[in-house]
Amino acid sequence: MSLLLVAHGTRKRTGVTLIGSLAERVAETLDSPVHVAFVDVLGPTPSEVLQTLSDRTTLVPAFLSRGYHVSTDIPAHVAASGHPAVTVTEALGPSPQLVRVLVDRLLECGWRPGDSVVLAAAGTSDLRALSDLRRTSTLLSAVIGDRVELAYAATGEPKVADAVARLRRRGARRVVVASYLLAEGLFQDRLRLSGADAVADPLGTHPALVRLIVNRFRRARVPVAA
Structure with missing residues (x-):
């Protein structure tokens, strides 16, 4: 099982580093590597990463609400990748x-x-x-x-x-x-x-946010056909 965390993307180094840090902390908890992709601004894109993964993959959208990127962009990337077994979870919020x-x-x-x-x-x-x-x-x-x-x-x-x-x-x-x-x-x-x-500071790598992402990976159930 492969794990993929997908975020929006930013030119700000702090934002890119934050997503990488979240992925690392989630990987430590799950004892499994977590790949990272971005739907905008920079790469790699979800479709690019999915094309490198051959086994069943769970994708967690690192977005605080539903929206175009979650409902349209991510399914389009899944379809474009040709990957036959991708499970896309709900966005992180509201929760x-x-x-x-x-x-x-x-x-x-x-x-x-x-x-x-x-x-x-x-x-x-x-x-x-x-x-x-x-x-x-x-x-x-x-x-x-x-x-x-x-x-x-x-x-x-x-x-x-x-x-x-x-x-x-x-x-x-x-x-x-x-x-x-x-x-x-x-x-x-x-x-x-x-x-x-x-x-207040941004949500960052708060332990509860890390646990939320971990739970999204663990409880993934609904596959999205590519």
Whole structure:
């Protein structure tokens, strides 16, 4: 059985290193190599990696919500590879495990009950992904006991800085941004310039995120025909 972790891809070295680190930690837990591929910006692509694998393969999309890359790009790569036995799991989010990571990151950056919180995602125009992001916002609201505002670093409205400003106009004393990003990079830089009182670090290599990926590999069931 081969294992393949597929991420978006970035020109930022920190983002590429993060995916490699996640793969290494998952491999240590499963005692099996984890290959890495990217659907955009850089290679290798999923189809290129799959063409080098001859045995049954499980593919985990390292995405925080469903969207075009998960629903269209990855199946297209599987089909193009000609690989006869690929199992594609669900994306990483939405999930309670990711919400636990968000809460830990909030606590680390100094969030305390009563602070207003903005959940900051990269952004998307995909309706499925938007639904997933709203669900994550709802789950986080339930855990911290207060309404969380959803905002975006790139595609979508409101932008994070606008959401922070709006909360201040409503009388919020402290505003904290919860980063719903995997790694440091341009989008995380935008969060830190949003005017919030505190900004949580990206999800990174949090142990709960590693466990989530491990569980995706272990529980894979539904094959996607190439």
